[in-house]
Amino acid sequence: MSCLRLVLCAGTVLALGACSDTPPILDVNDPEICLNRRDGARYCIEVYEASREDATETAGGSDEASFSRSRPGRVPWVNVTWAAARSACELKGKRLCDLDEWVDACDGQVGDGGTVFTYGDARDESNMTCNTGSGAVEPTGARAMCTSGNATFDQSGNVWEWTGNTRGAATARGGAFRSTQTHACENTLMNIDLDGESAEVGFRCCRDV
Numbered sequence: 001m002s003c004l005r006l007v008l009c010a011g012t013v014l015a016l017g018a019c020s021d022t023p024p025i026l027d028v029n030d031p032e033i034c035l036n037r038r039d040g041a042r043y044c045i046e047v048y049e050a051s052r053e054d055a056t057e058t059a060g061g062s063d064e065a066s067f068s069r070s071r072p073g074r075v076p077w078v079n080v081t082w083a084a085a086r087s088a089c090e091l092k093g094k095r096l097c098d099l100d101e102w103v104d105a106c107d108g109q110v111g112d113g114g115t116v117f118t119y120g121d122a123r124d125e126s127n128m129t130c131n132t133g134s135g136a137v138e139p140t141g142a143r144a145m146c147t148s149g150n151a152t153f154d155q156s157g158n159v160w161e162w163t164g165n166t167r168g169a170a171t172a173r174g175g176a177f178r179s180t181q182t183h184a185c186e187n188t189l190m191n192i193d194l195d196g197e198s199a200e201v202g203f204r205c206c207r208d209v
């Protein structure tokens with residue numbers, strides 16, 4: 001399903017594998033927020049961290065053949081490599097979020113500026129606003145105050161999120177349930193093995209409009 005050639009998407013030449021051949025599957029009721037990108041184009045980012053099709057409020061599920069979902073109250077899809085996360089998005093005609101897209105959704109501002117943390121400028125030392133410092137994953141959207149100015153959930157904590165659609169651009173952002181000091185929108189780059197899997201790393205999907 002992945003694009004292993006140079007492709008044209010919405011008139012813009014993207015890098016290898018940066019988009020899917022599949023039209024976006026938008027009738028599955030996975031909420032998304034559509035925003036301006038820094039280049040002036042529009043994109044949509046899913047509101048919740050991705051979960052498997054058969055995930056529940058207490059279990060992450062095992063269905064890795066179906067495309068990912070973005071639903072509230074589901075244990076997020078973790079233990080997934082960067083490539084597998086990208087494929088799960090491409091199965092629904094989407095892709096991973098690019099770095100700038102993820103950051104701008106998190107901080108509520110296109111380009112520079114925006115809030116330091118997804119929930120505001122002041123660090124929540126109590127770790128109550130988002131699922132940071134708890135030591136355990138939670139269902140998506142479990143912390144009602146863990147929202148950005150764009151109404152996305154869990155862009156701080158719960159699980160790290162794969163971003164970038166090429167290996168060169170790929171990283172994970174946002175901190176996870178064990179993080180306490182590393183959950184700002186801008187400076188949470190994490191050097192990890194793209195081919196590794198972790199119980200603390202998941203993803204969410206984006207798409208071009």
Ligand SMILES: [Ca+2]
Nearest residue numbers: 154157159174
């Ligand atoms: Ca997260």
